Amino acid sequence: MTQESKAPWTCSVCGAPAARWSTDPLPVEFREGTYAATGFTYEHCDSCGESLISARDMDSVQRVAVELARADLGRMTSDEIHSLRHELGLRQSDLEVQLGVGVGTVGRWERGAVLQTRMADNFMRVLWAHPELVTHSDLVARESRGPYRKRD
Numbered sequence: 001m002t003q004e005s006k007a008p009w010t011c012s013v014c015g016a017p018a019a020r021w022s023t024d025p026l027p028v029e030f031r032e033g034t035y036a037a038t039g040f041t042y043e044h045c046d047s048c049g050e051s052l053i054s055a056r057d058m059d060s061v062q063r064v065a066v067e068l069a070r071a072d073l074g075r076m077t078s079d080e081i082h083s084l085r086h087e088l089g090l091r092q093s094d095l096e097v098q099l100g101v102g103v104g105t106v107g108r109w110e111r112g113a114v115l116q117t118r119m120a121d122n123f124m125r126v127l128w129a130h131p132e133l134v135t136h137s138d139l140v141a142r143e144s145r146g147p148y149r150k151r152d
């Protein structure tokens with residue numbers, strides 16, 4: 001680490017002796033706006049402009065930005081989504097059927113990896129306030145043909 005700390009060093013992308021550590025905020029874009037994650041140290045090249053961030057750190061950057069966006073936009077947190085689901089007695093896949101979102105979506109929300117849409121957020125709040133509105137899975141179409149009631 002002591003050698004690498006002697007900035008600038010050779011950039012592994014462009015080869016210029018212009019790489020250094022940076023702690024500048026990392027902007028993450030959402031449809032609703034851009035939120036900058038802070039608290040990360042990463043390699044940045046002043047010559048080619050590349051920032052080298054590990055995949056693991058990128059996951060954290062994304063989660064920090066999602067948290068900032070949720071706080072700013074007034075959306076439910078990961079914990080709230082998790083609590084809602086448990087209070088309603090639903091598995092992740094059940095809630096996905098209720099909301100009509102793709103497989104794995106609720107897990108990504110609960111891990112804070114993805115920002116839920118405003119519509120999904122509103123729908124979850126309605127279900128939280130009115131749990132009697134939770135539909136039995138067999139009444140919700142899994143294909144995109146609308147809800148049909150089974151014939152008895």
Ligand SMILES: [Zn+2]
Pocket residue numbers: 011012013014015016018045046047048049050
């Ligand atoms: Zn470079």
